[in-house]
Amino acid sequence: MNPKIKTHVAASLFAMLLLPNMAVAEDMGLMRVDSTTIDDRFESKRGEPSNISVISGNKVEKAHAENIKQILDAIPGVTAELQSQDSLKIHIRGVENQRFMGEKPGVAVVIDGVPVFERTGRVNINMDDIESIKVVKGGASYLFGDDALAGAVIITTKRGAKLAGGQISAEGGSFGSKRGLARAGFATDKVSGHLQVSRREADSYYFQGQYKADYLNGKLQGYLSDSSDLTFGWEVAKRFKDSHGTVTGVTQAAVDPTSVNGRDFARHYNVDLGKFYLTYANDISETSNLMLNIYQFGDHTKFWSSPIRYSTTGAVVTDVNAYANGNDYKQVQRGIKGEWRGSSESLGWMGAVDLRDNSYKNKVTILQSHRASPSPFSGVTAGTVITDDKTKERMYAGYGELKYRLTKDMTMTMNGRYDHVKLTYDSYLPAAGPQLAKHFNVGSYRGGINYDFSDSVSLYSNVSTGFRAPTVQQLFAGSAGLTGNVAANPNLKTERAINYEVGLRGRLDIVGGLEWDVAAFQIDRKDFILNVAGQYANPATGVTDQYQNIGGMRNRGVELAVKSDQQQLFSMDLAYTLLDAKFTRYDNYNLLLGNRFSPAPGASRIVTYNNSGKTVPRAPKHKVFLAARVKPFAGFTLTGEMNAQSSYFADEINQEKIGGHALFDLVANYDFTTGANNGVKWALFGRMDNVLDRTVYNTARGYYDSNGDFTYNAEDLSIVVNPGRRYTAGITATF
Template identity: 25%
Template sequence: MNAYLQRHKILLFFPGILAFYQAYSQAEVDTASAKVNELHEVIVTDQYKRGSVSGKLFTVSEITRKDIDQLAGNNLADILHYQLNIDIVPDARSGRSTVRMFGLDGEYVKILVDNIPLVSDNGYGNNIDITQINLDEVERIEVVEGAMGVLYGDNAVAGVINIVTKKGIEGKWEVTAALQEETVGGEYDWSDKGRHVQSLRIGHNIADGLYVSAGFNRNDFQGFFNDFRGKDYFKTQGNSVSNDGLRGYEWNPKEQLNLTGGLYYTAPRFNVYYKFGYYDETLDIYNHAVNARVEDNTYKITANDTQYRTSRFLHQFYADGKWNSMNYTLALSFQKQERDNEDYVYNVGEQRKQEVTQDITDQSSDLLFSRGMLSRIFPGSEFFDLTVGYELVNQKGYDVSASGHSTNIVENRLENYDVFAAADLNITDRFALYPGLRLNNNSSYNTHWIWGLTAGYKLSDDIDVKGVFGSAYKTPTFPQLFYYFVDANHDVQGNPDLKPEDGLSALVSIEKRSDLEKVRLRHALKGFHFNIKDKISLILVGDDAPGGSFRYMNIDRHRVLGASFENTLYYKNLRAGLGLSYIGIAQELGAEDDSKNDYLFNFTANASVSYTIPSIQTIFTTQFKYNGKQPQYVEQTNDTGETIFVKGEQDAFTWWDASIRKSFLNKTLELTAGARNLLDVVSVNTTAVAGTAHGAPPGTVLLGYGRSFYLKLLYNFKL
């Protein structure tokens, strides 16, 4: 069957189900009692609640709006530091931060906004820069662990982070304005140092069921100097200029602007909304080296600097409701992201931009996305129900820098045409199975089946056991397929012939809830295993270039084995949490016979305490996370030129935050004061880097920008 017929058969699948159900419901005699139908609705509608991940199918932990406010979180990176089994991977030069879950990097974690994947530099949903996700419009954040390929497609291997936005207010008007000032390490002033955040959000109920909102946010990060001296620094020594490498910043300055708008309509059996978003980011990269020459007996001191400007547009339409007794959802989204690159000569002595040497749009991504689902297809059955749906993805883009700055820009396209189904089998009152299957039809690969199975068992009224099993299916990214950077010193290429990764994911959890006289306890024990085959890695394939020729290849195998234990206590106005995690990673680094593939384990612990004093409307919060030593095998070359594998290690480090939040005038005004990174972590030592047979010298990994203090004032007006 050719691709044209395949695509159109898939497009016809969803309307065909609608037609089938209409004929079925007209022919069926409604013999079920109202009582039975009402009970069934309570069970199933929560499974696909609007904008949420199914808590029935998966283990979902929630970060509430209250949690976000207590930490004065402005973007997603501010919030996720303290989550168990999650690490934030920052890049000081580019300003990007990505998520790593269960030791799997951001390519294996899908980021959703209201269940719709967010566009990234050259793809969608994965490897997202989480510093670009503003939290002003967010109602809650759902963190879901385990493979979710049936409902969310390829690359949802380690888990999903779903950001659920606000869709209504109480009353007629709501106006929220906030100012936040924050030091960056010990650096701060009103204009040239620190972090400065301003936001405004307006919501209005135009009529019953009709709501409109608009928002603005500016996050001005002025960079972190640390031991560097800024963009206008140079050093003279005698009659010459000393190029000491101290110009610029440790973390480069970045300014972000967010504009949002939405129109929402809610009726008893029908909900629909349209959302608009615009994001603009300016990142300045200042070269540490300066150039000096003598001209007319004076020094002309310049530097070659770069400015990146990223813009993203988002249009999103969503509808859900009931048709007879069936639930339906429909989501449409168009997103476009571009990055402009301006290279210029900066005159350091005269403190001005002297000459623009290049000004291009070096990266562009377009994403057209649609998903539709039908649930409660068999409302008369207490034993069996079915959810079916489709997902369409059309993404295209190019990356000039990844193509060696070639003038012949090649735009590439990837398309997905998927259908999926998930069954609901209530075997007994205590035991249920939820098998699912997705047919993934990708324009670059053969058709692939993605499977999943959730098993839920209620051991007692307060103990639940859940197992989530599924395919660990991941397709290659745009750079892995199309990257091309070849010059006199480099040879790094993508591989259009790459095949997707696949394997097995398993997560089993046991949750116990205890309600005592004044104390509520929750305990959750989880065990997990990921076995990923044909893992894609950058492999040395030749030595034609001075540094060797590298190409993305399907070679490595990656395994993860671990367990975590989470505990939460509620006592009057106190909430406390304690979590422990032990994760081992085994990776075959290549095809060599002596490659190391045993498990290397890392220990992590987190804790949180929140205490509320209602009489003075004040909340005290502190969070703590210990990240143990991270071992890793690395390739080294011995004296005879042979490749050997040596175990390196990144040192342990600890994050610690604390805050006080006080309300005034019946919560019209709120003041939050706090500190991030109280233990002043900036970098840690590591030996997990390539070296010679005599050992790799300890390097450093930048993790943060030191102990920072913030003050946030929020005004919230409701009518």
């Protein structure tokens, strides 16, 4: 066992021995297990050894957010890297901020028990269908398995008899943004359900940044008995999103922030989504509960990638619509989960299974004839299929939890999960080799305690782990022909993270009730996988591309959350994060200078860096969110928000620093009723983002010498500029 784990466990056991009142008091109620990956109907924090946050659907609706980033900003330790509209990645405690937007996020995102993600690492979330958001911080693979390196975001969508009746909503705002929604529902003693249709669209601040999303979703819930129900949920969506507005360098960011003269690596996304699930829940007795979940999530995405730089004659191409690759990607995630809980006066337990059968089909066709470089021997012909493959991912896992009341005030929790992950790869190209396969067996755990000093103050502490299995691309890149000259490495190990956490949470009976939570944490991540050739290497540099377990990282910090009762005349929320994220092992980083598209000798070269000890990029040391609300009269709420962060590095070599900023938003809500028996509820709102019209960067990334001048500096950064001040207003009628 790791010595640090031994120390932590020993200290916890020693504390238990010193504490008095070891006998369990009578009539304490049942010891229940609240953890679940299926249905977030258990929301109690009491006895929970980890730092968790819950946001209600009502709070989401009152925020009138354009994307989930504006909601998650209110949770300390959570950041979302936004490009434009809803194109974002969620990060927890600074994990997974070191490279591209296209990587997995390091955070499990689960919607109604379905683990959802796009191939690009981003997530698709219907902002109009959120019942609650629960965030679990720290390694969370003990519940969710692969990629829960730093935690999980669990979203439950709307359901139940409370949705009986109808609702109509409309809003509009800056840059042609529009939103419309209509919902109808019913409820009887035996069954309830609703159907909802919605659309969001915008012309966008960014050039070629149009966005549109159409959703059709609903629930049908049958009450089989007084203690059991069956819920069928579905959602189908058609989405279109174009360029994200990326510019190259600080000069273009200043003179062309909308990226009229820029070309993103990928754009023109057409996305068809389908999510279906069936959940059975049965409170078998006062002391046991059974839940079963069957689901399918489909993602069919078509998009353009790789801007053409040279024509068939070798001439430079600048046409913003000239792209080399037409990508056709189909992803299907299927699974079955089952969880069985039991409770007694001093012991609670859960036993569960998680079976997944996922498939990913990828076909890439050349859209236009062109040359990959000025060389006449680098030409490719339109219609050529350069990628045609299928990856299968099967996961078989068992997991469980034991919760034991050691004393009247102390609860111990132990979690364990074992995953068998099997990957197979088939290429359908004529020159394809044999099927490639690899499997991984990974165990994950959490151990923690919760001690109640009183009914209003608790101490909690835990050690938890997370893991990520290598992808087919990383394992078999060269053999599979996925990334050109990248060599295969089937000996890759799983990436691992271990989280140490201790915190206090409580409630003060002032101003209607003040909830607070403060936690200190450390995440040690090892064996994370990177390409040893650095960013965009060229064979002419003499560096062999290969994915290896070359990285280590340590993230330490403190999180503080304070919330007061929103029903009072004045209320506020505070979320503060102090983060120190450093690379502990990263001694072979290769930065490419010059023209990476030219195979000519001397056209490019590599500069090697040792990044060990350097700060993880895009991980600001300080982040503060503050919301202040005032209710001057019945039905009206005015909210002011501040979202501030300190400076951060845009690159792994810590050369280019981006200054800190503070953005201010205003939200006004007015609710009233009309009609017979006040049967119609009205909600008016107005929102202003970036009130002071500050010029800031949504994100800035340093990759390589992008202009090929053999000098890497701020002119080589990939930047998305914040669109500045913008307005939204709308009205909702519920009846």
